[in-house]
Amino acid sequence: MGNNLIVQEILFPLTSQLFNIYNENIGKTFISFCREGGKTMNQELPFDFSKFQFPKIEMKVIRGIVAGIIIFILIFSSVFTVNPEEVGVILRFGRYVRTANPGMNFKLPFGIEQVTKVPVERQLKVEFGFRTEAQRDRSKFSTRAYQQESLMLTGDLNASEVEWIVQYRIADPYKFLFKVRATTLTFRDMNEALMREVVGDRSVNEVLTVGRVEIANTVSKKLQQLCDEYETGIKVDQVVLQDVNPPDSVKPAFNEVNEAQQEREKMINQARSEYNQVIPKARGTAARTIEEAKGYAIERVNQARGEAHKFSAVFKEYSKAPDVTRQRIYLETMNEILPKVGRKLITDEKTTGILPLFQLTKEGEKKEGGK
């Protein structure tokens, strides 16, 4: 494509210039050639008319060779193929006449019609802020040298490094070739200007984090508008932001912010985990305390009921014969407690001293009591 452009841009002025030179120099030589009968010119001229006759070659053969050469050139300069991803733009004497589709095509020979092939179906890519160096197995990237491309100011007057690629196709080969000179270079300039315009209207935070997709979309949209306005014939497929970074010397500070953010989360999580260790346990304990209290309550009430019933029942029977029952209960109680009690002292109202009464106690106690 580039070569063909060169052909168009250079060859035609060149040929016309060549004829000018022809005019001035060779013309003169021919004049002198006529004067001097061609003898002296034998060594100087690249071709010599007198030599046509000396080798006794038949005119037929010469005609045949000449015709052969002419046919050969004719075929070669009139048949051309267009690859599947291309179209051929055909110019007749520099003027656009038609576009050839992929396949075998014909044109007028001898440079009357010229073809420029434009890869309209191929997706092309330009890179900003870096270049893909080797595409064989793994792409290597170099960025250092292209920092000028990627360094830009954000709307809050901070700096950031934005690397991006643009995928595009040549949608209109006519415009692409004939409307703008150095289309690809212009396209690069447009890209840089627009990306900076869009990034310039966003904060460094948006550029580095949340706004990436939105920025790419906005640039893509604006780029297409500008491509149409500039009549570049380019169709923008996609703008993709690659690495978007703060400048190198600021990077550690940005990382520190991330770290601090992590730290914050960590501290909060630790506190939360401590909370979670203690509180559910306390809730359990509290529930237990309450349940225990409920147990106590049930027990207490039941006890009371039981005792009350027992009392009521006993009292009912007691009421029928109070004296006897009272006596009975008293004696039963005495019966129960007196054996339990170690020392008993029974006094008579007639007894004045306490001492003799000790005889009444058990054997073992007697001595003790005697003392």
Place this chain on the structure above:
Amino acid sequence: MNRMNYKILGGLAILVIVGLILLFSSAFVVNETEQVIITQFGKPVGKPIVEAGIHFKLPIIQIANFFEKRFLAWDGDPNQIPTKDKRFVWVDSYARWRIHDPLLFFQRVRDERGAKTRLDDILDGLTRNAIANHNLVESIRSTNRKLEASEELEEIQDSEINLRIDLGREKITRMIIEAAAPRLQVLGIELLDIRFKRINYVEEVQKKIYERMISERKRIADKFRSEGQGEAAKILGDKERDLKKIESDAYRQAQEIKGKADAEATTIYAQAYNQSAESRAFYQFLKTMDTYKTTLSEKDWLVLSTKGDFFKFLQNPSGQ
């Protein structure tokens, strides 16, 4: 015979060649990308040829001057310019132009090289003025859209966020175009667009900006950290509060339940024991008996009188 043939052939060849020379020096091809002015002894003749294709002129005395018909690019020299708010920036701009009037263009600037110097003079100067007459933010921002900063930045006072702009990038470049277009028009040049390709701080300013960015980030980092500590402390406080609340709540509820139960028990007892004077006396008696059972033990002394009910039979079976 041979000599005669040579002469005739030579003469014919000369005629053919001269004819070809004349043809080639009078015919010329205008490409799709070109336009042509024909000059005769340096003086323009006729209208500019803008149609592509084959064209003719008088041989030798007329010369075809080719000019670009396409849009051309102008790339400005990166320029160090102080803005109105005294910041030094590099500005690299590009413009798009075309030879609008080839005749005028040919007369005034002759060729693209001449045009380039004029474009340089006019556009670089105007760019410089435009940048120098406005605050930096005017050439960076395009709209007054609210910048979405991290919320912690908004508290930082001297942040340059959300400065109001009056014009913006777009309008400033429009102004350059408006000022440049008439001056270029007279040179046969049509200016279609000019844009700032790159605006960056100059080295020394950049360092300061980086320092500012670093300190700004540090502040944010500190804020995050103290936020973390604060939040953690708050959670721990919550923990203490909740703990106390849960424990005391449980205690209160337990006491309430117990109290209620005690009260109920008391009511039940009272109902049972308080039926009549007799029942009260009986209860007293029973309870006393129970108490005897539990309070007396082996080590106790029990002093009883024979006058009492229990031992009255001890000496006197009649109980009198």
